[in-house]
Amino acid sequence: MDDLASALADAGGVHAPRERAGQLRTLLAAELEHGRAELALARSGRSKPVLVAFAAAGGLLAVTPATAELRADRNAVDERSWLLVAAAVGALVEAGPEGSLRAGDLDGDLVLALEGPATDEDAELAALAFEEHVAPVDRLRARGIALPGHVVEGAVRDLREPIGSTHPLRVAEAVARLGGRPADPASSDEHEEAVLAMLAPEGDAVARPHDDPDPARRVARRVLQRLDGMGKWGGYHTEFAHLARGFRGNDRALAEAVGEALLEAGLLSEKPSVGQRHVFLNSRRAGDIRRLIDEGVLPSDLRLP
Numbered sequence: 608m609d610d611l612a613s614a615l616a617d618a619g620g621v622h623a624p625r626e627r628a629g630q631l632r633t634l635l636a637a638e639l640e641h642g643r644a645e646l647a648l649a650r651s652g653r654s655k656p657v658l659v660a661f662a663a664a665g666g667l668l669a670v671t672p673a674t675a676e677l678r679a680d681r682n683a684v685d686e687r688s689w690l691l692v693a694a695a696v697g698a699l700v701e702a703g704p705e706g707s708l709r710a711g712d713l714d715g716d717l718v719l720a721l722e723g724p725a726t727d728e729d730a731e732l733a734a735l736a737f738e739e740h741v742a743p744v745d746r747l748r749a750r751g752i753a754l755p756g757h758v759v760e761g762a763v764r765d766l767r768e769p770i771g772s773t774h775p776l777r778v779a780e781a782v783a784r785l786g787g788r789p790a791d792p793a794s795s796d797e798h799e800e801a802v803l804a805m806l807a808p809e810g811d812a813v814a815r816p817h818d819d820p821d822p823a824r825r826v827a828r829r830v831l832q833r834l835d836g837m838g839k840w841g842g843y844h845t846e847f848a849h850l851a852r853g854f855r856g857n858d859r860a861l862a863e864a865v866g867e868a869l870l871e872a873g874l875l876s877e878k879p880s881v882g883q884r885h886v887f888l889n890s891r892r893a894g895d896i897r898r899l900i901d902e903g904v905l906p907s908d909l910r911l912p
Contacts, residue, residue: 609655611638612752621727623755631758635660635670639716642672646688652748659695659741659749661733664756667703667725668718668763669695669733675712679770682841682890686878689843690744693779693789695719698737698751700783702729708780711766718763719776727753740790772806778838781805792885795837796845799852803836819903823911826858826865831874831888832900840888847877847884864912872909874899 611634618627642657651657660670673692676683684692696708696719704723711718734751741749769776779789781802787794795802816828830850839845851862866886869875874892878885888896898904905911 609638609658610634611658615752615754621730621753621755625755625757628755628757631754632762635754635758636714639670639672643716646672646685646691650746651687657691657747657749659691659734659737659751660754660759661698661702661730661737661751662754662756662759663725663727663730664760664763666706666709666720666722667699667729667733668720668756668759669699669737670713670759671695671717671719673717675710675715675717677717677776678710678712678767681771681775681838684841686841686844687744687747689775689841690790691741691747691749692717692719692776693843694737694741694744694749696776696779697740697783697789698733700780701736701740702733704729707768708776709766710769710776711763713759713763718759718766720763720766727755730754730756740788743788744790773836773838775838775840775843777806778802778843792844793846795843796849799833799837803833806836816900816903821903822858823861823865824903824905826854826862827869827909827911828900828903829853830862830865830869831896834875834888835896835900839886840890844878844885844887847886850886861912868909868911872906874906874909 614634638658645651645657662668671692673684673688699721703721704725706722709720730753734753737751782789782795782798785798785801787798816832819825819828850866851859854862873889874896875886876889895906
C-alpha cells in the first residue's frame, strides 16, 4: 500500500477529519508528481499504479496527473494521458450528478468536475468505476482513490467548460452519457452519430460540405468534419476503415481514396496498430483543415483523386 492509501486508511477513509487534510493533500501532490513522471514512460505504472483521486467538493471531482492545459489545448497531452483522462470522465458520468462537465486546475494538474450534489459514497463509486474504465488501456496501470472533499476543497481554480464544442472532453462526456466507454476508441466510434447530434452547435451550417458540387472535395470535407466533430485530434483516433462509414456505392471507394490523399498531404496522421490502421487529425494543420471544412479551400499540397 502506498503512503497516501496508508495514511487515508489510518485517518478513516473518506470520513477522515479535517485536521488530516494537510497531510493528505501533501501526499496527493506526491502521487500526482509520480503519475506525471510515469505517463512520460513507455509503460506507465508498472512498479506503482498511476493514481486518479475522486472527491465530493461542490460537485464530484476527479484530480488527474494530466496537465491542466488540456482545457484549452486539445493536443496538450499524449495518447496514454488522454485515455486516462477519458476514463476519469467516464467514471464521473457513471457515478456522479447530472450536471455538465467542467475542467479546472490544481497546481497545474487537470481537475474534472460534474456540477451538482455529490456525496462521499459517489466518490467511492467513481474510484471503482474508474478502474473498470481504465483497465483496457494499453501499457498503463492506474487506479482510483476516494478522498474526503476537504482535501481539495478551495484548492481547485478556474473550473469552466472545455473550450470549443468539439473538444475531446466534451466528446468523452457525450460518449459516457450514451452508455459508452470514453477510453475505448471503438466505443466512441460506435456512438458517433449520436455524439455528433448532441454536440452540433445550434445554427451550425452542418450541411455545407454535403452541398459541395465536386465529389472528391465533398467527401474530403465530410470526412474531416466528422473527425473534427468527434474530437479525433491526437489521442483520440479512429480506424482508417471507418473513414468510409456513411458513404454508399461509388462514394465509399472514393472515401477510401480521399483518406489516402489526406494522409499523403499530412492533414491526417497515422498511428500504427496491431492489425489495423488508425488515423487522427493533424493539429499542426488545423488551419488548413478548418478552411477545407468550412469554405472548401484545398491546401496546395492536397491532391484529391
